[in-house]
Amino acid sequence: MTRRLAMSSGQVASSQLPIAKDRLPLTDHFDKKAEFKRWLALFFIERGKYKITEKGYAELAPQLVRQDTHFGEDNAAKERSTKREIARPLTRKEIKEAVAAKVEALCREGKSEGLLDEGHLAYKADWKEKGTRVTVIKKLLEFLGASPAKLDELRKELNELILKAAREEKTDAKRMQEVLDEIRRNFERIRRITADDFNNVSLGGGLLSKYYNSSIYLALVEAGYAYSEDELRKDARTGQFRTDKLYPWEMTRIGNWVDKENRIAAIKWLVWKTKKDPREITKDDFRSSGLEGLVAGRYKGSNYKVLVEA
Numbered sequence: 001m002t003r004r005l006a007m008s009s010g011q012v013a014s015s016q017l018p019i020a021k022d023r024l025p026l027t028d029h030f031d032k033k034a035e036f037k038r039w040l041a042l043f044f045i046e047r048g049k050y051k052i053t054e055k056g057y058a059e060l061a062p063q064l065v066r067q068d069t070h071f072g073e074d075n076a077a078k079e080r081s082t083k084r085e086i087a088r089p090l091t092r093k094e095i096k097e098a099v100a101a102k103v104e105a106l107c108r109e110g111k112s113e114g115l116l117d118e119g120h121l122a123y124k125a126d127w128k129e130k131g132t133r134v135t136v137i138k139k140l141l142e143f144l145g146a147s148p149a150k151l152d153e154l155r156k157e158l159n160e161l162i163l164k165a166a167r168e169e170k171t172d173a174k175r176m177q178e179v180l181d182e183i184r185r186n187f188e189r190i191r192r193i194t195a196d197d198f199n200n201v202s203l204g205g206g207l208l209s210k211y212y213n214s215s216i217y218l219a220l221v222e223a224g225y226a227y228s229e230d231e232l233r234k235d236a237r238t239g240q241f242r243t244d245k246l247y248p249w250e251m252t253r254i255g256n257w258v259d260k261e262n263r264i265a266a267i268k269w270l271v272w273k274t275k276k277d278p279r280e281i282t283k284d285d286f287r288s289s290g291l292e293g294l295v296a297g298r299y300k301g302s303n304y305k306v307l308v309e310a
Contacts, residue, residue: 033201040201051122056120140193229262
């Protein structure tokens with residue numbers, strides 16, 4: 001995964017963008033926010049990524065005493081010993097071992113939810129595995145109103161329909177359009193995700209910042225919902241743009257288009273999208289496609305200069 005695009009393009013922080021009226025941030029839905037945090041905690045706990053709280057040790061500690069001889073021999077040897085036995089409280093180490101074994105057994109029995117609710121466990125986030133990161137990002141998208149699982153199915157179906165068409169087999173044109181429309185609706189939700197959505201559910205520092213350089217775009221690239229820099233440049237060279245992922249300029253307003261190749265790719269994409277002769281591209285076309293910053297900033301409002309470079 002490349003970080004150059006997110007860093008060199010000077011993207012405006014997505015949290016500064018205006019919020020669409022039909023989609024409020026996760027912070028305005030406290031119940032959904034709490035529900036996601038609960039899911040996240042259980043996700044890690046059920047994978048053994050947890051720590052036992054002080055409350056857990058206090059309430060789950062066995063109310064027992066250890067039977068020893070007065071010479072400190074283990075109880076297992078009592079049948080071989082005639083020495084007098086004495087009782088003593090369990091040591092801190094013994095309590096921790098006993099509670100850890102009990103928690104492990106309860107988790108195996110599917111009772112981790114109760115342990116969490118009682119405050120006996122706290123989860124420990126571990127983002128080293130790509131599969132973990134992708135699973136959590138997809139779950140966040142689901143809580144934000146998208147349908148990642150359905151989207152993955154639709155993209156697979158679209159690829160099959162495209163292959164059938166390429167082989168000149170009979171293809172259901174109506175169904176293909178339905179699939180495209182549903183994919184578009186899902187991506188309309190996905191492209192609005194912001195850094196605040198990560199921060200508000202405790203995914204900002206450990207996940208977004210550390211693994212994606214605070215770039216929503218890079219997070220979606222790894223999750224499979226945005227084209228990488230290599231992919232978008234290849235599409236620009238071939239002129240064969242696609243719709244089964246997002247291009248970075250479809251997600252956020254890019255304030256400083258430093259990289260020439262990325263500027264050219266975005267312009268070629270606009271020509272492809274509008275199906276217009278380049279000479280017919282207007283400022284409204286740039287504006288409606290989220291590329292007005294390219295014209296206004298880099299080319300001082302000149303459509304002509306934009307198209308000449310491309």
